[in-house]
Amino acid sequence: MTLPALGWQGLVVLVVFGVSLLIATYSTYAERVIAAFLQDRVGPDRAGPFGLLQPLADAVKLFTKEEFFPAGANRALFVFGPCLAMVTALMSSAVIPFGNVLQFGETAIYLQGIEINVGMLYVFGMVSLGVYGIMIGGWASNNKFSLLGAIRAASQNISYELAMGLALIAVLMISHSLSLREITFQQASDAPFVWRDIFNWNVMKQPLGFVIFIVCSFAETNRTPFDLPECETELIGGYHTEYSSMKMGLYLFAEYINVFVASAVMSVLYFGGFNFPFQSELRNWLVSSRGLELVTAQNIITIFGLVGLFAKIFSFIFFFMWVRWTLPRFRYDQLMRLGWTILIPLAIFNIMLTGGLITFGVIK
Amino acid sequence: MESLSKRAKVLTKKPMTLAERAYLPAIFQGLSITMQHFFRAATKKQITIRYPEETRPFSPVFRGLHVLKRDEAGRERCTACGLCAVACPAEAITMVAGERKKGEENLYREEKYAVSYEINMLRCIFCGLCEEACPKAAVYLQADKMAPPRFERDEFIYGKDRLVEPVTPDNRSKRGIQLTPEQADKLRSQLA
Numbered sequence: 001m002t003l004p005a006l007g008w009q010g011l012v013v014l015v016v017f018g019v020s021l022l023i024a025t026y027s028t029y030a031e032r033v034i035a036a037f038l039q040d041r042v043g044p045d046r047a048g049p050f051g052l053l054q055p056l057a058d059a060v061k062l063f064t065k066e067e068f069f070p071a072g073a074n075r076a077l078f079v080f081g082p083c084l085a086m087v088t089a090l091m092s093s094a095v096i097p098f099g100n101v102l103q104f105g106e107t108a109i110y111l112q113g114i115e116i117n118v119g120m121l122y123v124f125g126m127v128s129l130g131v132y133g134i135m136i137g138g139w140a141s142n143n144k145f146s147l148l149g150a151i152r153a154a155s156q157n158i159s160y161e162l163a164m165g166l167a168l169i170a171v172l173m174i175s176h177s178l179s180l181r182e183i184t185f186q187q188a189s190d191a192p193f194v195w196r197d198i199f200n201w202n203v204m205k206q207p208l209g210f211v212i213f214i215v216c217s218f219a220e221t222n223r224t225p226f227d228l229p230e231c232e233t234e235l236i237g238g239y240h241t242e243y244s245s246m247k248m249g250l251y252l253f254a255e256y257i258n259v260f261v262a263s264a265v266m267s268v269l270y271f272g273g274f275n276f277p278f279q280s281e282l283r284n285w286l287v288s289s290r291g292l293e294l295v296t297a298q299n300i301i302t303i304f305g306l307v308g309l310f311a312k313i314f315s316f317i318f319f320f321m322w323v324r325w326t327l328p329r330f331r332y333d334q335l336m337r338l339g340w341t342i343l344i345p346l347a348i349f350n351i352m353l354t355g356g357l358i359t360f361g362v363i364k
Numbered sequence: 365m366e367s368l369s370k371r372a373k374v375l376t377k378k379p380m381t382l383a384e385r386a387y388l389p390a391i392f393q394g395l396s397i398t399m400q401h402f403f404r405a406a407t408k409k410q411i412t413i414r415y416p417e418e419t420r421p422f423s424p425v426f427r428g429l430h431v432l433k434r435d436e437a438g439r440e441r442c443t444a445c446g447l448c449a450v451a452c453p454a455e456a457i458t459m460v461a462g463e464r465k466k467g468e469e470n471l472y473r474e475e476k477y478a479v480s481y482e483i484n485m486l487r488c489i490f491c492g493l494c495e496e497a498c499p500k501a502a503v504y505l506q507a508d509k510m511a512p513p514r515f516e517r518d519e520f521i522y523g524k525d526r527l528v529e530p531v532t533p534d535n536r537s538k539r540g541i542q543l544t545p546e547q548a549d550k551l552r553s554q555l556a
Contacts, residue, residue, distance in 0.1 A: 037405040038398045042412040211388075326398045327391065 008109045013094065016113045020093045023317075024256035025055040031256075031321050038325045062249040070242045072142040081137025082243065082250035085130060089257035092126035095119035096264045097181045099274050099306035103295045111274075111306060112181065119180040120168065123265055124161070127220055130258060131157040134222075134229060137251070138239035149238025152332065153229035156219055159339040160226075164216035166347035167209040170354040171202055171269055180265075184273030188280075203270040208350045210270045212343055217262040219339070222255060224324040228332055263316030264309075271312050274305030427490045427505035430483055432528040435473050440528060441502035442481065443474035448494035448503055456487035457494060474500070481527060485511040485520040 029044065029051065036043030044051035069075055096119075099111030116122060131154055138150020175183045187201050203210045219226040230238030237243075240251045267273060279301055286297035330338070383389045413420055422428070433441050444461035462479035464472045471477075488511075494503050514520060 034402070037402045040401055040405050040411070042410055042414070045414070322395060322398065322402075323391075326394045 004107060008107060009114070012109060012111060013113045016093055016096075016098065017090060020090055020257050020260060021253075023260045024253050025059075027256040027259065027317060028058060028252070029054050030317070031324075034318065034321045035325050038322070059249070062246050065245040067247075068242070068244045070142055073242065074140040074142070077136050077140035078242075079247065081133050081135075081140055082247045082254070083133075084136060085133025085254040086250045086257075088126050088130040088133060089254040089261065092123050092130075092261045093257070093264065095122050095180055096261070096268060097184050097273060098264075098309055100298070100302040102299050102302050104299075111302065115179065115181050117182075118178045120172075120178045120183075120269075123180075123261070124165065124168075127258070127261075128157065128161060130254070133251075133254065134239045137243065141239075141242035143242050145235045145237070146239050146241045149229045149231070149235045149241070152231075152235075153222060153239060156222075156226065156228060156335060156339075159336060160216040160219035160343070163212055163339060163343035163347045164220065166344065166351060167206075167212040167216065168269070170206055170209045170347075170350050173351070173354050173358060174202065174205055180268050180273070184268055184275065187272040188275045201270065201272040201275075206270065206350070206354070208346065208353070210266075212347050212350065213270065214266060215338075215343060217266065218320070218323065219335070221258040221262050221320070223259065223320055225327040225330050226335060227329060228335060231329060259317055259320050260313065263313045263320070266316055267309055267312035274302070274309045276305055276308035279305065422508055424507055426507045427492045427495075429485075429506050429509040429511050430488075430494070430522070430527055431504050431506050432481065432524065433502050433504060434529055437470070437473075439469075439471060439473040440477060441473050441500045442478045443476050443500055443502070444478035444481070445476075445499065447497040447499060451493040451497035452488075453491060453493060454487045454489045456484045456489075458482050478524065481524050483522050483527065485522055486517065 032054070033043040033051070035041075044054040047053040047057045069078060094113035095116055097110075097112040097115070102109040102111065134153040135150045138146040138148075138153070141147070171183070172178065175186055177183060177186070183202075218224075222229050228238075229235075230240065232238075235241070240248055243251060282304070283294075283297050283301050286292045286300060287294055292300075435441050444459050446459065446461070449455075449457040449459060459481045460479045461476055464475050464477055490505060492505050495505055511520070511522075
């Protein structure tokens with residue numbers, strides 16, 4: 001990689017970092033507005049037009065609150081917990097291909113933090129590491145409720161990671177690749193019928209796998225109906241009971257970044273990533289009818305794809321919030337039963353089904 | 365045993381159907397319900413009253429802050445007879461009567477007037493009996509104003525400075541009949 005290319009890639013990394021933070025910031029606002037609308041309320045509308053400055057006000061509030069350390073807490077780990085949660089959440093968005101390549105003369109800008117051929121494993125590793133932030137924070141608080149919340153988070157994440165990984169193996173069986181970019185490219189298609197683009201998305205080949213995956217990602221991101229780690233009725237605030245000020249803010253932020261990353265991963269793995277319907281027609285039309293160069297046409301397609309991917313991501317984020325304000329929380333034994341006795345057998349069945357379908361040539 | 369009402373329901377504990385056990389149909393049902401609420405909130409006018417900008421309309425019979433009326437010539441109607449203070453079940457009204465001096469005919473309608481007239485808004489129960497008792501149509505409870513919250517107790521004792529309505533006609537309270545006692549007498553004799 002040449003030096004200018006490295007510079008551009010660094011810029012992309014910075015932009016991905018900024019966009020993750022921005023989306024997490026406005027997720028807090030969106031969550032409150034959506035919650036309000038689903039409950040026939042108005043939601044925040046005081047700060048700025050339509051309350052759009054509410055996240056800023058929240059940030060100012062969190063930064064100016066008292067920095068509190070509980071007695072007997074391990075101070076170093078108490079600070080380290082939220083930092084780890086935040087860092088791992090931010091790092092997992094590095095390998096997500098947000099768009100294809102933008103070509104300007106010699107320089108090619110890949111709209112992806114970094115392309116590694118085991119991208120999916122990287123995301124998985126980072127997501128599993130995220131639970132350490134919760135564990136450490138909960139343990140360092142020197143509080144029974146925090147510890148219980150942290151233990152719940154750990155066991156819940158381990159249980160659901162299994163089913164999630166098994167659902168993913170079925171995707172791997174089709175894609176033969178762990179690279180998220182490669183998986184995205186495979187979901188573009190040239191089959192000659194109208195809805196072919198959408199039919200080539202993995203969700204069409206893996207409907208059961210997708211359902212398992214989305215249920216597991218709810219559990220992985222600690223969102224309702226699986227937000228047992230911060231179950232207010234039983235555990236006060238769960239692992240962040242003792243947290244205040246911006247350390248608390250970091251935990252909340254990390255959750256929203258995790259939601260964003262989970263939405264992005266689902267869009268890439270199952271909903272075609274930056275592919276959108278009729279993209280090759282649009283490219284051909286731009287080249288033949290509008291007389292654009294192939295490179296320029298491709299750049300336009302890339303921008304469209306970027307917007308398309310973000311539309312998919314936002315609809316998933318909306319779905320996360322929609323579900324949160326619809327379903328009540330599971331009981332802990334129900335959660336474990338669902339994970340171990342339903343989702344894991346279903347995921348194994350899905351693997352066998354996929355294998356059979358591949359063997360008999362129904363899907364390839 | 366015979367049931368007293370016919371609303372009693374016999375519960376049957378059937379085993380759940382497959383759709384019920386799968387839980388997903390119920391989830392989608394719930395999601396559709398919340399989505400209906402979402403669109404209702406997003407499209408229709410919300411019932412929330414955004415308080416400082418919007419206020420809830422008062423009922424026309426609302427009994428709020430008192431006002432001491434002036435007549436059409438701008439003279440105070442109150443003659444300090446004390447009937448309102450007698451009628452007041454909370455004993456919130458006190459007044460000191462005085463005699464109108466020569467040259468004050470444009471200030472006070474009757475020969476006797478209230479030198480001071482105080483209502484303790486912490487005692488007042490806003491029943492409106494003072495309004496009913498007043499023979500001079502002088503005291504009214506306004507339908508569009510409330511006694512606002514204050515920090516000190518003595519600020520709730522409203523004197524004439526805050527009770528008598530302003531002289532300028534557009535600032536006058538809209539509450540209260542605009543009949544003069546003469547007109548009221550006429551009306552009463554007609555009714556009798």
